[in-house]
Amino acid sequence: MEANGPPRILEGAHLRADTRYFGEDIAFGDHKIAFVAKYCQDKDVLDLGCVQHDPQSYRSRFWLHKAIAAVAKSVVGMDLHEQGVQTLKAQGFNVIAGDAENFDLGRTFDVIVAGDIIEHLGDLNGFFKSCKRHLQPDGHLLVSTPNPWYWRNTIKAALHTEVYNNPEHVCWICPRTLRQLVGRHGMELGEIQFGSRFLRDRLVPLPRGWKHTSYHAELFLRR
Numbered sequence: 662m663e664a665n666g667p668p669r670i671l672e673g674a675h676l677r678a679d680t681r682y683f684g685e686d687i688a689f690g691d692h693k694i695a696f697v698a699k700y701c702q703d704k705d706v707l708d709l710g711c712v713q714h715d716p717q718s719y720r721s722r723f724w725l726h727k728a729i730a731a732v733a734k735s736v737v738g739m740d741l742h743e744q745g746v747q748t749l750k751a752q753g754f755n756v757i758a759g760d761a762e763n764f765d766l767g768r769t770f771d772v773i774v775a776g777d778i779i780e781h782l783g784d785l786n787g788f789f790k791s792c793k794r795h796l797q798p799d800g801h802l803l804v805s806t807p808n809p810w811y812w813r814n815t816i817k818a819a820l821h822t823e824v825y826n827n828p829e830h831v832c833w834i835c836p837r838t839l840r841q842l843v844g845r846h847g848m849e850l851g852e853i854q855f856g857s858r859f860l861r862d863r864l865v866p867l868p869r870g871w872k873h874t875s876y877h878a879e880l881f882l883r884r
Contacts, residue, residue, distance in 0.1 A: 676827065678715040687731060688722040692856025693805050696877040697725060697774055700801050701733045704771035707795060709761045710778035711738030711754075712745030719752055723858075725776045726754065733772075739764065762787040769797050776805045777875070780830045789846040793882070802848070802880040808855060809833035812862075812871050836876060843880050851879040 688694055711726040718724050726749075730736050738756035740746055746758045759766075761775070762784040773792050782788050792802050807826070808814075817824045834842070840850040855873035857863055865872050 676714045678713075678718040678721055682721045682723055684720075684722045686722055687724075687728045689728065691723055691858065692854065692873075693776060693875065693877060694723065694725060694728045696805075696854050696856070697776065697803055698728055698732050700803055700879065701729050701736075701772050701774070703732070703734050706733040706736040706772045706774060707766070707770040708736055708738045708774045708776070710740055710776060710781075711756055712740040712742040712749065713776075714742075716742070716745040716748035719749055719754070725774070726756075729774060730754070737766070737770075739766075762791070764791045764795075766795060769795050769800070771797050771800050773800070773802045775803065777807070779804055779834060780806050780832055781827075783831055785842065786846075789843065789848070793846060793848070796882065798882060800881070801851075803877065804839070804880060805875055805877045806834055806839075808870070808873055808876050809835050810871055811874050812865070812867055815871075836870075836878065839878060847883045848880050849883050851881055853878050 689698060706729055708726050708729050712718065713724060713726075719727065726736070726738050736755065738749065738754060739759040739761070740756065741758065741760055743758045746756050749756045761778055762782055773796055775792070779785065779788065796802060807830075814824050836850070836853055843850060853876055855869045855876045857873040857875065859874070862872050862874060
């Protein structure tokens with residue numbers, strides 16, 4: 662740990678919450694929140710990466726953990742950002758410090774949410790093994806991640822040697838490679854939804870796999 666800060670690998674912790682979105686209500690119409698909330702309704706949920714970079718993210722209408730807590734039967738949040746975890750505990754949220762690449766909580770959940778974290782991980786095998794240990798046989802692992810084929814990314818790739826992203830990110834994962842990756846761990850890819858918070862993307866006349874910033878996937882154990 663750094664003094665008075667998160668682990669050095671959490672470079673993205675320097676990304677600040679957007680104060681324009683601060684508010685008491687929850688943006689249930691947001692593409693990511695809507696996708697996750699429908700699976701978490703009245704379920705026991707584990708939410709990985711709940712801090713979302715900045716400890717002040719809990720004040721945002723788009724903070725995913727708050728939306729999950731509003732619809733789930735129970736929810737436990739986990740994040741590597743210990744300072745952020747302490748901030749959320751002080752606000753009354755049930756959260757713990759832990760590493761998504763290797764964790765053992767001694768219990769299982771109906772739903773595990775991994776909202777925009779797999780692109781941060783150096784050990785995806787450890788992540789999927791840990792998630793499988795904690796998932797009920799008929800449970801769901803929900804993954805959100807940036808869309809590599811987003812139209813602005815492809816334009817930038819054509820013009821520049823590198824496409825800028827969050828300094829924490831170590832990989833891009835498209836739906837096809839996600840399907841092949843989880844297959845190695847005895848899981849299957851179910852529902853996929855693409856989405857973007859930007860009106861410009863939602864209106865641009867392009868195929869869904871090109872126009873949106875992110876996609877969300879439902880994973881389940883192979884039956």
